[in-house]
Amino acid sequence: MIISSASDYRAAAERILPPFLFHYLDGGAYNEHTLKRNVEDLAAIALRQRVLRNMSSLDLSTTLLGEQVAMPVALAPVGLCGMYARRGEVQAAKAAEQHGIPFTLSTVSVCPIEEVSRAIQRPMWFQLYVLKDRGFMRNALERAKAAGCTTLIFTVDMPTPGARYRDAHSGMSGQYGSLRRYYQALTHPRWAWEVGINGRPHDLGNISAYRGKPTGLADYIGWLAKNFDPSISWSDLEWIRDFWQGPMVIKGILDAEDAKDAVRFGADGIVVSNHGGRQLDGVLSSARALPAIAEAVKGDVTIFADGGVRNGLDVVRMLALGADATLLGRAYLYALAVAGQSGVANVLSLIEKEMRVAMTLTGAKSISEISSQSLVESQRSSLY
Numbered sequence: 098m099i100i101s102s103a104s105d106y107r108a109a110a111e112r113i114l115p116p117f118l119f120h121y122l123d124g125g126a127y128n129e130h131t132l133k134r135n136v137e138d139l140a141a142i143a144l145r146q147r148v149l150r151n152m153s154s155l156d157l158s159t160t161l162l163g164e165q166v167a168m169p170v171a172l173a174p175v176g177l178c179g180m181y182a183r184r185g186e187v188q189a190a191k192a193a194e195q196h197g198i199p200f201t202l203s204t205v206s207v208c209p210i211e212e213v214s215r216a217i218q219r220p221m222w223f224q225l226y227v228l229k230d231r232g233f234m235r236n237a238l239e240r241a242k243a244a245g246c247t248t249l250i251f252t253v254d255m256p257t258p259g260a261r262y263r264d265a266h267s268g269m270s271g272q273y274g275s276l277r278r279y280y281q282a283l284t285h286p287r288w289a290w291e292v293g294i295n296g297r298p299h300d301l302g303n304i305s306a307y308r309g310k311p312t313g314l315a316d317y318i319g320w321l322a323k324n325f326d327p328s329i330s331w332s333d334l335e336w337i338r339d340f341w342q343g344p345m346v347i348k349g350i351l352d353a354e355d356a357k358d359a360v361r362f363g364a365d366g367i368v369v370s371n372h373g374g375r376q377l378d379g380v381l382s383s384a385r386a387l388p389a390i391a392e393a394v395k396g397d398v399t400i401f402a403d404g405g406v407r408n409g410l411d412v413v414r415m416l417a418l419g420a421d422a423t424l425l426g427r428a429y430l431y432a433l434a435v436a437g438q439s440g441v442a443n444v445l446s447l448i449e450k451e452m453r454v455a456m457t458l459t460g461a462k463s464i465s466e467i468s469s470q471s472l473v474e475s476q477r478s479s480l481y
Contacts, residue, residue, distance in 0.1 A: 103407045103444055106431035110181075113288055114434050115281035117268040118180055122430050124263035125374035132374030134382040135405030142384060142414040143473045147460030155456055157449065159464040161422050162248050162344040162365055162399055167197030168449055169422035169464055170412060172429055172441075173403055174224030174250060177314075179207025181434040183296035187216045189433055192441035194219040196449075201250055201424070204237060205321070209302030214244035222248040224348070226255055227333055228324040236307045238340055249341045250368065251334065254349025256327040259376040275315060331362055338363055346401065351386045353393035366399035373404055373426055384418060388469075391419025409451025416464065417471040 098109055111119050125132030157168040172193045179185040186208040193200035194217045201222040202213055213221060223241040228234055241249070264270045268277030282289045293299075300311040304320060312320060326333075338345060346366035347359045359367050369387045371380050380386075383404030391400055402415045403424035415423045425448070432440035461467045 100435075100443065102447060103428035103431055106428075106435050106440065106444060110431040110434040113285065114181070115278065115285045115288060117264075117274075117278050117281055118177075118288075118434075120263040120267040121177070121269045122175075122181070122427060122434075124261060124267075125378065126259035126261055126376055127378035128262070129374060129378065131371055131378050131380055131382060135371070135374050135384070136407065137405075138382040139384040139405040139411050139414055142418065143476045144410075144414065144417065144455065144459050145471055145473045145476075146458050148458070150460045152457040152460065152462060154462065155453055156463045157452060157456075159422070161199070162346070164199065164247065166199065166422075168412075168452060169416060169420075170445070170448060171199040171222070171401070171422060171424050172201055173424035173426040174201040174203035174222075174252070175426055175430055176203045176205035177207060178203065178430065178433070179296065179302075180292060180299065181430055182437045183291050184208055184212070185292075185296075185433055185437075186213050188438035189429065189441050190217050190221055192429075192438045192445065195438075195442055196445040198445070199248070201248075202246075204303060205301050207296075207299065207302055209306050210237075210240050210244045210246070211306075212302065214246070220245045220247040222246060222250055224250040224252060225337075226252050227326050227329045229326045230324050233304070233307045233324075234337070235340070237303055238337065240303075240306070242341070246343075248344045248346060248365075249337075250346045250348050251337065252348045252372075253329065253334075254351075254370065254372050254376055255325065256329050257325050258322065259372070259378075261375065278314070331358060334362065346399070348401075350390065351380055351383075353389045356390045356394045356398075360394050360397045364398055366401060367394070368424060369400065369402040369404075369420065370424075371404055384414070387415065387418045387420060395419060409448040409453070410455045412448060412452055413455040413459070413461075413467055413471070416467040417469060419469070 159169050186206045190200040190213050199222050201224050203224050223246040268274050282293050304312040344365040347364045348368035349370050350356050350367045369383050383402050387402050400421050402420040406423050407428050412423050429441050432444040459471045
């Protein structure tokens, strides 16, 4: 199969992965309206083409939270990443390091913090949820600090799990889920050999390290369901702000007032995000929410955005809408499932090339020159 985009990797991943894993990655909450809008609204953003501006020299590098990066992209935290490729978090982290961008390890990764940090030279970022088990949270923070993680991404839009219809149909959850997953593994031999057999252990490494015993997929679903904390408020984050001395980013902001609260709290950054359409269906797409948030807090915090980013053109669109950088999720997971580290490295190279084309034809010689002026005038006036 010829691979020229993240969409090609998606099609290949659907063939390779057992359905419960593909749909867990690919799906969203309820009827997936927000999931679709993330992609459609971002694709509808019209850029302002400029020509004859001597674009022979482009600079995609920038600084994020004190770190020099090759382009304004970081790999987002994705749970169960190690189920998509053999020791998947390690392979993804190596590809990010190879490309000079940050990798963010999820709380619910297969590979534990220590395994990933030993495999790379560049310090990684770490993502954490607010959970009822504060002992686990403190343990994870201590281990992340000991492993040299530089930035903490704190996900706040998951006080309760979203209603994900696809998971019940695919076998990720629901009646006879374990038997259905086993059957699917048998009928997808490439994945069964590469990951099912040779990618073990299949437990949740960070949770297992805390509990002192393996935490498998069934345990993971039950443990998380019991530990989500709907009582979360800004005051619950204060001890974490005191404990964590490095940059702290609040992920899951969709409203300008919440963004202002994050600034008052002392966050160093925010992620404009609806959790990839996986939590509350019917909310704004990230592209629609971003401009008002940027108008409210631009310059006060580093603004990241995710949701619907599938190529380098989408990265430029997010920057033009007000983001300082983007987080890449599904696009790199599809590639990881198909070709491991080399797949992630390739999709990052494709994104860089696509960014160069978009910057050349919008007259932006550096990341700082991508702004609302990169959008057509009618587009700018319709954003708010």
